[in-house]
Amino acid sequence: MRLSPLQKFILKACYTSSARVIGRSGFIKFYETQKQKPKAGDMVNIITKSLESLIDKGLMVGYGIRTPEKWYIKEVRLLPQGRRVGRKLLGEQQTFPFKLRSNKK
Numbered sequence: 001m002r003l004s005p006l007q008k009f010i011l012k013a014c015y016t017s018s019a020r021v022i023g024r025s026g027f028i029k030f031y032e033t034q035k036q037k038p039k040a041g042d043m044v045n046i047i048t049k050s051l052e053s054l055i056d057k058g059l060m061v062g063y064g065i066r067t068p069e070k071w072y073i074k075e076v077r078l079l080p081q082g083r084r085v086g087r088k089l090l091g092e093q094q095t096f097p098f099k100l101r102s103n104k105k
Contacts, residue, residue: 001057001085006030006050008089011059015080021075022061024051051076059085061063 003011003086009030015024028066031037038046051073059082062073078086 003085004050006046007054009055010047010050010076011078011082011086012089014060014076015083015090021077023075024073027051048073054082058082 006027010027013026013029024047024062028043032041037043051060051062052071055062055073055076058079060076060078063075063077064071064073066072
């Protein structure tokens with residue numbers, strides 16, 4: 001299963017949190033490490049799409065408000081499958097954004 005860097009961050013944050021139910025406000029910290037940050041409104045939409053994708057994959061459950069048009073996700077909780085994926089992600093080696101340079105002159 002392919003996961004975006006934001007989805008990996010969300011799973012790791014939920015797995016390492018001591019609380020069972022996690023509010024979505026902490027997921028904005030992902031963008032503190034990014035060089036090019038999207039606009040504030042775009043950040044909210046991107047996080048919402050990532051949460052919905054993780055819910056659709058069966059890795060977490062979302063709690064929120066349902067309107068006739070859409071869901072407003074306020075909090076999330078990991079399911080057992082999500083805990084397994086989060087544990088696996090913590091064991092993976094981190095990648096660094098090194099630029100490859102060629103030695104041609």
